[in-house]
Amino acid sequence: MVIKKKKSTFYNILNTLITQFYLIGTGFILTILITRELGAESKGILVTLQLIPALIISFFDMGIRQSIAYYYSKNIKDRDYLITTSLYMLFLTSFLSIIITIGIYYLFYEEYLNIGYLIPIVLMIPLTLFAIYFRGVLQGLNEIPTINLARNTHQTSYIFLILLLLIFQLLNVKLVLWAEFFAFSLMSYVIFKNVKPELSLFRISFSKIWMKNIVTLGITYALTVFVLRLNYKVDALFLAKLRGPDEVGIYSIGTTIAELIWQIPGAIGVVLFSSNLNKSKKDATESTVRLTRISFVASIILGSILYFISPLLIKLTFGIEFIEASTAIRLLLPGIIFMVVFQILNSDMNAKGKPLMAFKVFLFALIGNCILNFLLIPTYGIKGAAFASTITYVISTIIYMVMYTRFNNINLREIICLNSKDISIVKNKLIRRIK
Structure with missing residues (x-):
């Protein structure tokens, strides 16, 4: 080649x-x-x-x-x-x-x-x-x-x-x-x-051996993706059952807009998975936590902007009848921002052939999410669904962060605390691109 x-x-x-x-x-x-x-x-x-x-x-x-x-x-x-x-x-x-x-x-x-x-x-x-x-x-x-x-x-x-x-x-x-x-x-x-x-x-x-190897590892990736997707969609399923299609429609707009922030880890994750496949464990971890720190701060900034403009954004694009979607956005944002951290760390663990770490964490998160949705949605509707998702997203990400630090022998602060070197790297990269 x-x-x-x-x-x-x-x-x-x-x-x-x-x-x-x-x-x-x-x-x-x-x-x-x-x-x-x-x-x-x-x-x-x-x-x-x-x-x-x-x-x-x-x-x-x-x-x-x-x-x-x-x-x-x-x-x-x-x-x-x-x-x-x-x-x-x-x-x-x-x-x-x-x-x-x-x-x-x-x-x-x-x-x-x-x-x-x-x-x-x-x-x-x-x-x-x-x-x-x-x-x-x-x-x-x-x-x-x-x-x-x-x-x-x-x-x-x-x-x-x-x-x-x-x-x-x-x-x-x-x-x-x-x-x-x-x-x-x-x-x-x-x-x-x-x-x-x-x-x-x-x-x-x-080769029967390679067929077995590919399918066996592939199933572990597929199981993890399946559980994650259920976590992302279970709130809408409960809303449909317990409240009705009108609230699902409003809520879906809120989740769609809030999850636009996930385009950051989505882009990073694809690249990180490929690049970390060819790196040592130490180098892969170092680049991952740096990107996680930068993305976490960027997501907080974008999330803060979205928090304040969401009512106006919903009103202008979808009309006043969907204004409650802005409430869903605001309640979802803390969980969405924390999940940015998870998605980037998970891309690294996938590259290391360890997708089941996320499966274990989010299988329990799915159970918790279902219980919270069942308890909160009948009384609080859209607000209950958003709150249930945020609680499970935040707790699951924190648990995953702890597991990640133990597996890679690093400190928890290294994942979320931005440092001067990170700022210099971003600044130099942007200047180089502009030139």
Whole structure:
């Protein structure tokens, strides 16, 4: 493989952060354009058609991407076996995903068994799984800009095709699915082009050991992600059951806006996971806690601004009927800010092959979250849901911080207390970028 000059961690974080906001902004625009043109019924059909394969693919993801990234960075001599195993898994999971998807449509959604719908959906499945698995290879090689290029290529081409369909007044469910297929094809091509030298390592022989290793570690990543997602969504489920859909709608706006702060650890986490795979434990910990300190302070500043402007922001963007969402934002912010610390530390532990640390902490957090939601929501509604989440987020993050310090033999102050060296580093990086 051609040796590329590796980008700095700061560059990769900035590149990923820009990509995140680009995807969020354009995704919002796409949703508006497609929904207004299709109408409620056709939009519902599109969502249903997209949902089934998405759920099946998420099942067969199983944390495989993170597992491949971890092993690919640690086992340079065995990369031929890893590539071979990844390709065999791609063939197997693609076949099973296609069969299960068609089977679900046949058994439960027979009205959607239209060849015009099924062909692009079936073709998208292997492309999506290829992108997922081989993003793991790129992460193992710390090729973050390439991953972001692939994501941007998908989104930009999708927008372009949707706009063309709108201009020529051809937009319908079938052509939206085909536009999505071509967008996935271009994204997969970008990934293929950059992993092509690695694919030359493919061999016919199959390794059961590496299959077991990848799947076993992948399941631990998947379990952790599943528990974390439940923690993030359980409050809305309780609200729906105990109070009704109107409060869920208001609350969802509050959580969506408050969680924009998570774009910071989201961008850092992707980069940190890849870069720390190739570092010693000491170096990985040092860079992680520095980024955690800086991000924690940045999140406090952003959170403080959001706290004061949230009523006006909600009123201007969604209307006075959603003003209670600002209360949810204010109550959620302490927990959201603490979770910034957790998400960055967790990225480092994932790179060290220890995802179950978060699983253990947040499994108990999930139980506590459920109990608090059950007790508080009937009386306090949205306020109760937000308070329950903040309490569990803060306590869980503190527990995780203590576990992290013990595992890495550092002091708790090193995680959250900004120092003069941190300020100098940020200042120099910004000055260098401006110049």
